[in-house]
Amino acid sequence: MPIVIQKYGGSSVANARRIKNVARRIVKTAKSGHQVVVVVSAMADTTDELLTLAGQITANPPRRELDMLLTAGERISMSLLSMAIHDLGGQAISFTGSQVGIITDSSHNRARILEIKADRLRESLKAGKIAIVAGFQGVSLAKEITTLGRGGSDTTAVALAVTLGARSCQIYSDVEGVYSADPRIVRQAKKLPIISFDEMEEMAAFGAQVLHVRAVELASKYGMSIDCRSSFTNHPGTIVGKGSKMERVTVRSIVHDKSLAMVTVKLPAARSSAMPQLLTRMAEAGIQVKSFFHGQAQEGKLSLFFILDEADLSGAKAVIEKSTKTSGPVQYRINRDIGAVSLIGSGVGGETAILSRMLKTLAGKKVHVQAMATSHTRISCFVLRRDLEKALLALHLAFIG
Amino acid sequence: MPIVIQKYGGSSVANARRIKNVARRIVKTAKSGHQVVVVVSAMADTTDELLTLAGQITANPPRRELDMLLTAGERISMSLLSMAIHDLGGQAISFTGSQVGIITDSSHNRARILEIKADRLRESLKAGKIAIVAGFQGVSLAKEITTLGRGGSDTTAVALAVTLGARSCQIYSDVEGVYSADPRIVRQAKKLPIISFDEMEEMAAFGAQVLHVRAVELASKYGMSIDCRSSFTNHPGTIVGKGSKMERVTVRSIVHDKSLAMVTVKLPAARSSAMPQLLTRMAEAGIQVKSFFHGQAQEGKLSLFFILDEADLSGAKAVIEKSTKTSGPVQYRINRDIGAVSLIGSGVGGETAILSRMLKTLAGKKVHVQAMATSHTRISCFVLRRDLEKALLALHLAFIG
Numbered sequence: 131m132p133i134v135i136q137k138y139g140g141s142s143v144a145n146a147r148r149i150k151n152v153a154r155r156i157v158k159t160a161k162s163g164h165q166v167v168v169v170v171s172a173m174a175d176t177t178d179e180l181l182t183l184a185g186q187i188t189a190n191p192p193r194r195e196l197d198m199l200l201t202a203g204e205r206i207s208m209s210l211l212s213m214a215i216h217d218l219g220g221q222a223i224s225f226t227g228s229q230v231g232i233i234t235d236s237s238h239n240r241a242r243i244l245e246i247k248a249d250r251l252r253e254s255l256k257a258g259k260i261a262i263v264a265g266f267q268g269v270s271l272a273k274e275i276t277t278l279g280r281g282g283s284d285t286t287a288v289a290l291a292v293t294l295g296a297r298s299c300q301i302y303s304d305v306e307g308v309y310s311a312d313p314r315i316v317r318q319a320k321k322l323p324i325i326s327f328d329e330m331e332e333m334a335a336f337g338a339q340v341l342h343v344r345a346v347e348l349a350s351k352y353g354m355s356i357d358c359r360s361s362f363t364n365h366p367g368t369i370v371g372k373g374s375k376m377e378r379v380t381v382r383s384i385v386h387d388k389s390l391a392m393v394t395v396k397l398p399a400a401r402s403s404a405m406p407q408l409l410t411r412m413a414e415a416g417i418q419v420k421s422f423f424h425g426q427a428q429e430g431k432l433s434l435f436f437i438l439d440e441a442d443l444s445g446a447k448a449v450i451e452k453s454t455k456t457s458g459p460v461q462y463r464i465n466r467d468i469g470a471v472s473l474i475g476s477g478v479g480g481e482t483a484i485l486s487r488m489l490k491t492l493a494g495k496k497v498h499v500q501a502m503a504t505s506h507t508r509i510s511c512f513v514l515r516r517d518l519e520k521a522l523l524a525l526h527l528a529f530i531g
Numbered sequence: 532m533p534i535v536i537q538k539y540g541g542s543s544v545a546n547a548r549r550i551k552n553v554a555r556r557i558v559k560t561a562k563s564g565h566q567v568v569v570v571v572s573a574m575a576d577t578t579d580e581l582l583t584l585a586g587q588i589t590a591n592p593p594r595r596e597l598d599m600l601l602t603a604g605e606r607i608s609m610s611l612l613s614m615a616i617h618d619l620g621g622q623a624i625s626f627t628g629s630q631v632g633i634i635t636d637s638s639h640n641r642a643r644i645l646e647i648k649a650d651r652l653r654e655s656l657k658a659g660k661i662a663i664v665a666g667f668q669g670v671s672l673a674k675e676i677t678t679l680g681r682g683g684s685d686t687t688a689v690a691l692a693v694t695l696g697a698r699s700c701q702i703y704s705d706v707e708g709v710y711s712a713d714p715r716i717v718r719q720a721k722k723l724p725i726i727s728f729d730e731m732e733e734m735a736a737f738g739a740q741v742l743h744v745r746a747v748e749l750a751s752k753y754g755m756s757i758d759c760r761s762s763f764t765n766h767p768g769t770i771v772g773k774g775s776k777m778e779r780v781t782v783r784s785i786v787h788d789k790s791l792a793m794v795t796v797k798l799p800a801a802r803s804s805a806m807p808q809l810l811t812r813m814a815e816a817g818i819q820v821k822s823f824f825h826g827q828a829q830e831g832k833l834s835l836f837f838i839l840d841e842a843d844l845s846g847a848k849a850v851i852e853k854s855t856k857t858s859g860p861v862q863y864r865i866n867r868d869i870g871a872v873s874l875i876g877s878g879v880g881g882e883t884a885i886l887s888r889m890l891k892t893l894a895g896k897k898v899h900v901q902a903m904a905t906s907h908t909r910i911s912c913f914v915l916r917r918d919l920e921k922a923l924l925a926l927h928l929a930f931i932g
Contacts, residue, residue: 146587186547217589
């Protein structure tokens, strides 16, 4: 029997009623002749509630203990989902990440999956059971409980799909698929029936919340296509896959990210070696620099621009101040009110016509572009947060309609 | 350095403030030159909240999944407590039952500890860390997560104390020790500085909530004395230990249990063999019969009386009805409004003078005794629940003052 992976996000299992709804979908899939492995996130607000509790205890929770705490969330949702399936007459069994052998490195709070043993999973499938697996979590070789970071359940689902040779990896959430822009803001946004791995990767990295970027990277690496669907409807979703090679260069989607910050560092030009040092230290501290560029040296000073998630700001400050102590003082300035709007489409980054039309559209709406960055599949403009929605609407109208 | 076990109950870790308070006590104990192992229950209402969620999903949760669900509770409290200790500058590390090798049999929801491996625990103590262990939970040889049943954290604490050869096993709760009666009802109740294992065992089995009966049994078996204290004060508590052999027979405490039920089964005298069958089946179903007696056969009928926890009633009904199908119909009647009041003291069960004074005292208050049971250390009278408080106060006045 073909194996199907279904991943349900927090909003799909937010309460007992929704858990029962999800259980019915799962049982139906099993009855239609599939071996089903379900990956489940923590119920809606559980993770935030646990983080609030931790915040009441200490400003700096040890990362190991934070993982221990947060993994309680999926334990609750997965056992309840298993009970709901039993209640419908199905045979289900829930497993923690550790129990199914999701082996990770030992980076607490942002662990990477090294291997999935899956012996217990295979046995339970063979015994005709529906397996419910805790998303987001694993166990290190030192037998410590780890988590994969926010959105890690998507990665768990793709990794299991690859390991088990699943026919399909279905990711269920409260939206029906991948859109040409966030439909909560752009009313004309269109659902995309299919999108390529590359495009989805850039979208996920630059603000689309429907899939986590690491999951897309993993899916792309192993060629495992992902089916994004809503757990609340039966409409077809979006297939993230290899895409068609015959596509002409076109803007498929416009994503935005409203929670960025820009850090500007001024260095004496003579100390330009501090630049790679800073980047290395940020990477070591687990801070993801979303974009980095530097200006020309002027008046003996070099300006470095880091675009970061706002959440990484305090970490970045700590790195810069530490570096100040070891390598001499630098000036820096923080701008918290930054957002990004990005055109996504295979090849768009190389099309000057698209770039120029983008800048013209933004200028026409008096949106000042603070900085820009492009890749093969993406052009991002960094703008003030207050201009973001205006920019998104204008670009959607110009490029998609 | 001597090893100390400290167990903190749910009310002692009910919120962030209380968790921090407990953390201060633990760090103080460690600083005074002890290796400290802490056993922690789930925060106050967590277990009940999880049970409510399960109840919204299904009336009959599979026992395995229920264990998976409930063990999330200690995971939350233990990681928060570990964070609180770190915040005070202490070195703590939290462990699940599985991680410290608390190996149990495979009876989900009421597992018994077979062995504790404790290798990781010993290593972490050697490394100078304070170990926080999840109470109430273990792992079976088949690697399934199990729980020890309500109050199981006390058992975890005693079992760890025995395994590690601890100098002291301290059980912290919101009461200061063991009293001559429930001080919430009997204002004159006295705290007992010391009480014997036997006495405590009977007290715990017949309504005292300060310690779980299985923990006392285990402590008695290995001669590990228990120090019952409050986590909210620094007053001395009660030592549960071997007791003095020079004690004269005296009533030490009067306990009551208000949540009992009585099941009366009428059998044809010719089918008296159904009696042991019923008892065996109840044991197999995990139903604890707190007292059992049968009357003389009258008019060809034999009456059997089972005293049970009210919570076991539906299970007992199921056993009787099932047995009806296999061995022929029996009549049965349920009385839900039963309580027990018990005199506790080594030897009291053999002292006719005490028994007679007990019955006289109850008769003087017009309390009708529905049934009686004695052991070496206990005399229990089963009365209607509405008479319970009156009975308790009268007996405390008569026997303790």
